[in-house]
Amino acid sequence: MVDRLARSVLLPGFAGTTAPDWLLREVADGLGGVVLFGRNVTDDEQVAALTARLRGERDGVVVGIDEEGGDVTRLDAATGSRVPGPLALGAVGDPALTRRVAGQLAARLAACGVTVNLAPSADLTLHADDPIIGVRSFGSDPRAVAGQVAAFVRGTQGEGVAACAKHFPGHGASTTDSHFALPALPREDAELRAAELVPFAAAVEAGVRAVMPGHLVVPSWGELPATLNPRAITGVLRGELGFTGTVITDALEMAAVAGSLGDVDGLAQAAVAALVAGADALCVGGETADAAVVARLVDAIGEAVKAGTLPEERLAEASARVAALGAAPAPVSEVDPALGLAAARRAVRVRGEARLAAAPVVVDVEVPPTMAAGPVPWGLGSHLAELVPGTAVVRVAGGDEPAVEPGRQVVLVTRDAHRHADVAALVTRLAADREVVHVETGVPGPELGAVATIDTHGGSYVSLRAAAELLAASAD
CATH class of the missing domain: 3.40.50 (Rossmann fold)
Structure with a gap:
């Protein structure tokens, strides 16, 4: 029972454009789902066939993808995105347009069998030397960005695809890339509440179904990064902002939480710590994820339950929240191929x-x-x-x-x-x-x-x- 619960909160990546045998076996045994990357995509038809194959093993499997539009695209990784990204939409400043663009992306994702889009970035652009957010943000003004984030969430979820606001509480003031090191935000509580938290509050108010914490430290919240920090997840995100949906981690093999990029033992420790802190779905996005990595994580989670470090009730709660993202959406809207270029011209x-x-x-x-x-x-x-x-x-x-x-x-x-x-x-x-x-x-x-x-x-x-x-x- 515990092993199946542990497996149900994992969202690994994998190599190739078809599901490998190990992945199909894991899905049949209750694996929560997968995260797709550009390496998994040839075209929309291929992705639809891939997700259908996964659902052939088990209905309710979660399929996530980073389709922010603009510079971060998976469906159009071979050509470049056919819609402008967040900063361009923020420059236009028309929430109705942002909602339409997000809806167009989500309509494609729904047709491909994707259940959750790991977007939008609700981060602000606050530092010229920020190495990882940049054009992925809608801008620097908290209120304007809040309107854009809410519009993106509504546009996405109007097509039946869950949106995921990231990277809570906001990465834009950092000058460190959390793929390689652990950033510490030079921000006080009052500054966060006046700026970074404003777009996340708007996402919650818009009904966002998922939120992704960032691998970053807020010193006034303690030494742990938000992904592993109960104060960040349970205290601020759920307690203060009132979020009741699914908390999805960023890739746990990142050096900011695993210790070094791809460290399996560090990954297992981070997985348990994230669940204890209140996270629900654990992304393991590395190309090296395989049956052995999944087994190591399942064992580590099971051992934590046995030791009393991770209450089984907390694991069951996380499992239920992950399962809530597994319903395959039916396409609602037709895709307008001219919308993206028209929006880009306005930016x-x-x-x-x-x-x-x-x-x-x-x-x-x-x-x-x-x-x-x-x-x-x-x-x-x-x-x-x-x-x-x-x-x-x-x-x-x-x-x-x-x-x-x-x-x-x-x-x-x-x-x-x-x-x-x-x-x-x-x-x-x-x-x-x-x-x-x-x-x-x-x-x-x-x-x-x-x-x-x-x-x-x-x-x-x-x-x-x-x-x-x-x-x-x-x-x-």
């Missing part, structure tokens, strides 16, 4: 005069993607080359000097240039001796000497396309 902002005198050279400046986004296709060059014949395209890494003939106009495309000193220096250097239009696809930063700066507020396929259309329309 583009121009500082200066963006005009092409002739076919330019596009320099796409590549920097490593965040762990959350992964290697999704990015770049403006292919779009503008299609729209403006004669456009040349150059790709460089970081601040490497591009080979561009003297005097030719340059469209320089970056992602968070302000976070990469070599990239910012490259923009300034090129703009000093030629006409440069700077296209920033990350969080807008300072102007760096270009004749114009175009802010797309994200690097999705549609956001890049919208910027290319704007430039093409300006060509002489």
Whole structure:
């Protein structure tokens, strides 16, 4: 009985685009569900077949996915997202549009058999050096972000897919990536209540069915990260904000809680501690998850129950909350393929005069993607080359000097240039001796000497396309 309860709170990842035999056996034996990543996706039809195969072993299996739109996409990992991300939607500032975009994403997810979308990010953008949230946030103003988060939740859940607000109590003030180390938020209680907690309160009021704590420490709440902290989960999230749904952990193999990335013993300890703190569903997202990892976690949870560290009633409560996310949604709405690009166009902002005198050279400046986004296709060059014949395209890494003939106009495309000193220096250097239009696809930063700066507020396929259309329309 305890082993089945322990298995029922686990949501592992796996490798491949079909369910491996070990996973099918675990699902049949009561595994709570799975989390899908880009590595598991070919197209929507394949995902639908995959989830149907899982349900062939057991009805009620939870299928989660990180489909935030914009830079973090799983369904469109091979091409780039067909909808703009949160920062772009926040720049538009139209909650009705955000609700429609979230509904479109959820309609696709429902048709694919996904039961919970691990979105939206309810974090604020509060620090220029934040390495992991950035364009995943709707912005920096707590009230405006609260409206966007509530709209995303309602749009998602209107299609029968559970939404999950993350990363409680808010990651945006941190300058540490919790995939690799444990961040401590430099925030006092009063600051959190006036800022970071406002979007989470709005999500709860909107009826969000799941919340994901962040692997981060609030010093005034104690030394434990929120994922493992009873004060964060039971005290503030449930007690103060009144949340009654399912608490889903972020990936527990992350170094912030496991000790080092992928440490199985640290993972098992974190799993038990999260359940004790009040978490319900345990995400084990690593590609190395397999039957042995699941067995280790089931044993660790069972041993904690036997030792009295984890009350069996707490484990049963967690199991019931996970099961509540397992109903397969029926698609409600048709997907409008034009909505995403239309929304992305509304998010583009121009500082200066963006005009092409002739076919330019596009320099796409590549920097490593965040762990959350992964290697999704990015770049403006292919779009503008299609729209403006004669456009040349150059790709460089970081601040490497591009080979561009003297005097030719340059469209320089970056992602968070302000976070990469070599990239910012490259923009300034090129703009000093030629006409440069700077296209920033990350969080807008300072102007760096270009004749114009175009802010797309994200690097999705549609956001890049919208910027290319704007430039093409300006060509002489």
